[in-house]
Amino acid sequence: MLELRAVRVQAGSFELRDLSLQVPRGAYGVLMGKTGSGKTTLLEAVCGLKRVVSGSIHLGEEDITSCRPGDRGIGFVPQDTVLFGNMTVRRHLGFGPEIHGWSRQAIDARCNELAEDLGITHLLDRKPLGLSGGEGKRVALGRALAARPRMLCLDEPFSALDEDTHAEICDLLKRIQQVHHVTTLHITHSRREAERLADVRFRLENGAVQAA
Amino acid sequence: MxxxxxxxxxxxxxxxxxxxxxxxxxxxxxxxxxxxxxxxxxTFASIGEALGNADIQDSIRLTLVTCTVTAILSMVVAVPTGYLLSRFRFPGKRLVDALLDIPILLPPLVIGLSLLILFHQVPILGRTIEEWVAFAFQWITWLRPDIRPGVTFKVPAVILAQFTVSCAFAVRTMKTTFDQIHPRHEDVALTLGCNRSQAFWLVLLPQAWRGVFTGATLAWARALGEFGPILVFAGATRGRTEVLSTTVFLEINIGNLQGAVAVSLLMILLALVVILIVRTVGEKTVLGTAAGQGGGMHA
Structure with a gap:
């Protein structure tokens, strides 16, 4: 379970205060809110990329508020995908496990398993340049899932996708989340997306989180 | 229509x-x-004659060595400095940014003169920097009694004079390179388990290789064209501190205009090669990695 307890985050002059929410273990949580409401800031705080001024963040029984981003067991898919231009798709999938010290054999097995799950086996030796939007999202998702995180944070993962690809990735996300039993926090401003995917819904408005 | x-x-x-x-x-x-x-x-004959001249051959050799050492040193400084300026906010950042441009804006002769004063007129714990360097490297004389350790009017002065200016250009190139790579690349690397250093070495720097290459090439080219600081700080002694830019000066001084022009043409040729390399490889810089920022996801 992900739990935020009276979290206060500051990013320059922008501030979020007293944010509290709970996403049950294995559930798909969707956080909605207008552009500029602080959704990304909140997600980055959960991932450890923004400093929490006060309050605490818990994942399961563990207080992860002051953990390094890499020690939180959270996979992050940013809005703009952010694939590493110099790495092949295979290396993207193997990067997290490699950093966590997995054996070569285990990394290869995980890459093949994920590539099959995500339908990107044919792309394994390609570099990001030239991949379609949908393919890029799949690679970013695989990269985030590779080291078997306890949680997945998705920052508007469907932005800049056409209608068909949007539906396709939506189904894929829900299936992957169920197969991998990973607690998910997905941020979006699309009500349609929330209705399609969410087990629990929240809205970030005027600096406060409310159940939606 | x-x-x-x-x-x-x-x-x-x-x-x-x-x-x-x-x-x-x-x-x-x-x-x-x-x-x-x-x-x-x-004429081709005068070019051949110039290139066959032992002094000019020494000058070419020293130019290639010093420019290469300068380019390497410049990148050793420019990569971390460019990264620091691009990614971090700290007190006095604007001042640091402005100070780094001083070697680009100062008249070359002033840089040479300033180096000379720094090494000979600024005492630190009772000795000038030149004396400290000579003291620290006096062991060299045990191995090679013919070498007198020091900086000024020696090969290290050539490298330092070139480095002072070249490095400023390299820093600018690296800052621009890192500016073009979104910091989110490192953020993602951090969530994947990297620490800051791993995110830099494994994710950021490999994507910045074109910028590193461009920076090194520009630093090399800048070092090749350096003249004023070398003349003042290293002198233009034949066979000792003579590089191609000072060769042109020396050849003009002894009235050998043909030789001076021949060496100039060689420098133009080297500059053209550098420009071509930068245009073909460097100009793409990190734009080629736009894919990594999501921008390259075109079907």
Whole structure:
């Protein structure tokens, strides 16, 4: 379970205060809110990329508020995908496990398993340049899932996708989340997306989180 | 459909476009004229004679060595400095940024003079920097009694004079390179388990390789063209601190204009090679990694 307890985050002059929410273990949580409401800031705080001024963040029984981003067991898919231009798709999938010290054999097995799950086996030796939007999202998702995180944070993962690809990735996300039993926090401003995917819904408005 | 070309080529646009072409063309003509003037002034025989001259061969050798060492040193400093300026906010950042431009803006002779004063007129714990360097490296004389350790008017002075200016250009190149790579790359690397150092070495730097290459090439080229600081700080002693830029100066001084032009043509050739390398490899810089920022996800 992900739990935020009276979290206060500051990013320059922008501030979020007293944010509290709970996403049950294995559930798909969707956080909605207008552009500029602080959704990304909140997600980055959960991932450890923004400093929490006060309050605490818990994942399961563990207080992860002051953990390094890499020690939180959270996979992050940013809005703009952010694939590493110099790495092949295979290396993207193997990067997290490699950093966590997995054996070569285990990394290869995980890459093949994920590539099959995500339908990107044919792309394994390609570099990001030239991949379609949908393919890029799949690679970013695989990269985030590779080291078997306890949680997945998705920052508007469907932005800049056409209608068909949007539906396709939506189904894929829900299936992957169920197969991998990973607690998910997905941020979006699309009500349609929330209705399609969410087990629990929240809205970030005027600096406060409310159940939606 | 028929109106489209007319819109681009209306009569009133003519003077504007002709004006642009005339101004750009005039400057281009000046550059081409300079090259042509040099080329028509020398013969193949005089170029061969210059290149066969032992002093000039030494000068070419020292130029290649010092420029390469300068480029390497510049990148050792420019990569971390560019990264620091691009990614972190700290008190006095604007001042640091401005100070780093000083070597670019200062007259070259002033840089040479300042280096000379720094090494000979600023005492630190009772000795000048030149004396400290000589003291620290006096063990060299045990191995090679013919070598007197020091910096000024020696090869290290050539490298330091070149480095002072070249490094500033390299820092600018690296800062721009890192600016073009979104910091989210490192953020993602951090969530994947990297620490800051791993995110830099494994994710950021490999994506910045074109910028590193461009920075090193520009630093090398800048070092090649350096003259003023070398003349003041390292001197222009034949066979000791003579590099190609000072060779041109020495050849003019002894009245060998043919030799000076021949060496100049060699420098022009090297500069052209560098420009071509930068244009073909470096100009793409990190834009080639736009894919990594999501921008390259085109079907």
């Amino acid at each position: 028929e109106e489209e070309p007319k819109r681009h080529r209306t009569r009133s646009d003519g003077p504007f476009f002709y004006g642009l072409v005339a101004i750009a063309g005039a400057y281009l003509l000046l550059i081409v004229s300079l090259l042509a003037a040099d080329a028509q002034y020398v």
